[in-house]
Amino acid sequence: MTNSSTFIIVGFEGSTTDDNFQIVLNDNDALSMSKLSEMYPGIIGLKYRDAKSDPWKVVANKDADGNLKPDDWDTWHFNMVYVPLYPISQPAVASTAPSAPVDEPGQAASRDRLFVFEKGW
Numbered sequence: 001m002t003n004s005s006t007f008i009i010v011g012f013e014g015s016t017t018d019d020n021f022q023i024v025l026n027d028n029d030a031l032s033m034s035k036l037s038e039m040y041p042g043i044i045g046l047k048y049r050d051a052k053s054d055p056w057k058v059v060a061n062k063d064a065d066g067n068l069k070p071d072d073w074d075t076w077h078f079n080m081v082y083v084p085l086y087p088i089s090q091p092a093v094a095s096t097a098p099s100a101p102v103d104e105p106g107q108a109a110s111r112d113r114l115f116v117f118e119k120g121w
Contacts, residue, residue, distance in 0.1 A: 010036075010046065010082045020081055029076065030067035036084075046082040058085060 008031070011020030021039065023031055036043050045060030045068060059082070061071050070076060 006078075008076050008078060008082055009080070010039075010084065013083050015081075025076065026067060028063065028067065028069070030063055030065075030069040033062065033066050033068050036068065040084040042086050043084045044087055045085040047085045048077060048080045048082050051080075060085065 006029075007022040007024045009020050010023050011017075023036070023039075025031060031046075033043075036046075045058055047056045047058050049055070050057050057074075059068060059070050059074075061069055063069055
């Protein structure tokens with residue numbers, strides 16, 4: 001039984017209440033990901049701290065329309081501040097193998113080189 005005055009609070013961890021936003025749930029008790037993305041570019045979901053067990057709980061379930069909602073066994077918690085969840089940045093992995101130029105289609109060119117180092121003492 002949701003109406004337009006049902007909302008959750010979204011803000012960053014440690015933010016003051018002045019920095020938090022009240023975001024209205026739609027008629028299906030879900031949040032529009034497009035509206036959340038406008039406010040928090042790159043967001044993939046929300047998280048909150050469970051007061052009883054202290055670990056972060058994640059809300060990243062999306063309905064058929066792409067709206068964010070809690071898992072079926074969970075609910076929105078109106079007395080908590082939800083924090084934007086972003087993807088973990090993957091570090092760039094440098095390739096250790098040099099790319100070999102191609103002389104002919106399907107054939108790699110030779111990369112033989114001679115390096116001469118001179119002692120400076």
